[in-house]
Amino acid sequence: MTKESFEVAVGDFYEMTGRVAEQYGRFWEKNVIQPSSAEDPAGSVLSDFSAALQELGTAMLENPNKVLADQLELMQKQQELYQYTVMRYLGQTPDPVVAPDPTDRRFKDDEWEENPLFDYLKQLYLLQGNSLMQMIKDTDGLDEHTRQKVEYFVRQYVNAMSPTNFPSMNPAVIHKTMETNGANLATGIEQLMKDMEGSAKGLLNVAMTDTNAFEVGNNIAVTKGKVVYQNDLMQLIQYAPTTEKVFKRPLLIIPPFINKYYILDLRQDNSFVKWLADQGHTVFCISWVNATPALRNKNFEDYMLEGPIAAVEAIQKATGEKDVNAIGYCVGGTLLSATQAYLKKKRKAPIKTNTFLTTLTDFSEPGEIGVFINETAISALERQMDVLGFYDGRQMAFSFNTLRENDLFWSFFVNNYLLGERPAAFDLLYWNTDSTNLPAAMHSYYLRNMYLYNKLIEPNALEMDGVKIDLSKITVPSYFISCAQDHIALWRGTYKGAQVLGGDKRFVLGGSGHIAGIVNPPHKKKYGYWTNDSMPLEADDWYADAKHNEGSWWLDWQQWIEKQGGMTLVDARQPGSDALPPIEDAPGTYASTRIEETLK
DSSP, rough: OOHHHHHHHHHHHHHHHHHHHHHHHHHHHHHTTTTTOOTTEEEEEEEHHHHHHHHHHHHHHHHHHHHHHHHHHHHHHHHHHHHHHHHHHTTOOOOOSOOTTTTOOTOTTHHHHHHHHHHHHHHHHHHHHHHHHHHHOOOOOOOOHHHHHHHHHHHHHHHHHHHHSSSSTOOOHHHHHHHTTTTTHHHHHHHHHHHHTSSOOOOOOOOSOOOOOOTTTTTBBBOOEEEEOSSSEEEEEHHHSSSSEEEEOOEEEEETTTTGGGGGGSTTTTHHHHHHHHOOOOOEEEEEOOOGGGGTTTTHHHHIIIIIIIIHHHHHHHHOOOOOOEEEEEEHHHHHHHHHHHHHHHOOOOOOEEEEOOOOOOOOOOOGGGGOOOOHHHHHHHHHHHHHSOOHHHHHHHHHEEEEGIIIIIHHHHIIIIIOOOOOOOOOHHHSBOOOOHHHHHHHHIIIIITTTTTTTTTOOOOEETTEEGGOOOSOEEEEEEEETTTSOOOHHOOOOOHHSSSOOOEESSSSSSTTTTTTGGGOOOOEEESOOOOOSSHHHHHHHHEEEEEEEHHHHHHHHHHHSSSOOEEEESSSSSSSSOOTTTTTTHHOOOHHHHOO
16 A cells, blocks of 8 residues: 555545544434433433442441452552553563453454453453442442342443443454444444434334344244234234144143244244144234233233133134133233132133243242332333333333343444444344333233232232232142243242142243243254252252253143143144134234334
C-alpha cells in the first residue's frame, strides 16, 4: 500500500467511524437518556433494585473490616498483575494472576492470551469484577432475597463493563473495523436501531437468530394436524395419527401460556408431539392466544376454564372417550395441578394421569427469577399493566435473558452491533424470540398468589370458579420430570411441590436445562436421566439413591404411561369429525400471530 492510499484509507476509516459515533449518540439520547415513566419497565426494575443496594451499603458500613480486607486483596492482586505484565513484555511466560472460567466464551479470541495488552485488560477486568462480587458475598446482615437481588444487579453491571463489549477494547472488533473501514459499526448501529423498534419500551431485545429463516407452519411447527376447537384464550390442535392403531385414551398437552406451544414441535427430528403420535397416542395440544388489551380482565381461573377444562370437553366430543391423560409443561403444569384440584372438588375425574414437565407447585424456591418477585416490583408491574392491559411478552423474554446475560444478551450484542454480523438461523432461538403477551389480571394473580405468597400449596387458600382447591386431594397417578441444570424451575423446588400432591408419584430427573432437558429425543442419546422408585421426603435423599440412565426420559415416561390403563388399541382417529369439525390446519392462527401484530 502506498503512502497516499494508506492516508485515503485512514481518512475513510475516520469518516465512517465518525458517522457511527454520531448515530450512536442519537440512539442513546433517544432511547436511553430519557426519564423513566410509569410505563417504563426498566425504570420500575431500577427503582426496586435501588432499595436493595441501599441495604447493602448500610450492611457494609456496619462491618467495614471485611470491605477493607477485600480491597487490600484486590490491590495486592493488581500489583501482581502489573508485575506479570512487565515480565511478559520482557519475554517471560509467568502463570496468569487470574483466568476466565472455562465456560466463559467471551475471551476465546487468541489475542486475549497472546497479546500482553489485551491479556492485561482481561485479567484486570476479571480481578475487579470478581472482587466486587466477593464483597457482596462477604457482607453480613443481608437477608438472602436481598443478597440475591444485589448479586443479580451487580452481576449485570460487571458483565456489561466487560472489555469484550467495547469496540476499542475487543481485538476481534478492532480487526473487523480495520478490515471494513468501520462498515461493521455502521451496519451494527442500523441493526441496533431496528432491534430497538421491535423491543418493549426501555428494553433491548437483541436479535438472536435470523427470523427470516423460519415460518411457523412451514419449516417449524410442521407436524400435521387440525385446529378442532377455539375460544378467546386458546386453540385446540388435534394431530394426525402416524400409526394404524392408537391407544384408546387420548392425550392432552398443556404448554406454558408464557410461550408458544411449538417448543414441543420445532422440527420433525426433535418434536415431542410427533414422537408421541409415533408411539400410538392421539395427541391434542393447546395453543394459547397472544393477548391484546381486550383480554385484560381474563384471570387465572379463566385460563383454567377456557384452557384445560374446555379442552377436555372438546376431546370428549372429538373422540367419544370420557377419559384423557394430560401433560403440563412449566406454567402449564402449574395450571394442570390447579385444574385437577378443581375437578376433584367438583367430583369429576376425566383426567386420569398427570405428567408435569419442569413444574413448580411449591414456589418457595423460585430460582433466579425470584430476584423480580417482591411487592415493590410486582406493584410497579401492575401499574404498567393497568395502562397497557397486558404484560408485554418481550419484557418477559428480556428478563429471562438477563438470567444468562453473557450467553443470551452480550454475545449477540457483540456479534450484531460491534462486528456487524447477523445471527445464525437457530430454531430454538427463533421460538425464544416469539413471545406471548399475557392478560393483566391473569399475570397479576399468578405472580402474587403463586410466586409471592405461595398459596397454591395451601389447602383451600385459592378459589377457582367458586371452588376452594387443595392439591393434596389429587389422587390420580403423577409423573414428574425435572432437569438438573434448570435455572427457572429448580429441580429441588419441583420435588417439594411433587410431595404436596396425593396419589402414586414417580419423580425423574433429566440432564441439562429447562428446555434441552425436556426436548431430548431418544435418537440423540444425550444427557441421560436419574430414576428412583421411591420418593423420600427430601430431594437430596432421593438423589443419593437414584440410578443414572443413558438416553432420554421419553422412553421411561412411555413405559410408565402404558401401566396406567386406557392403553387398549383402537383404530386411528383422524382430526375432525361431525361433532367437532376442523377449523384450520395446524399450527393455527394463534401460534402464527407474532407479538408485533398484536400491538398494531
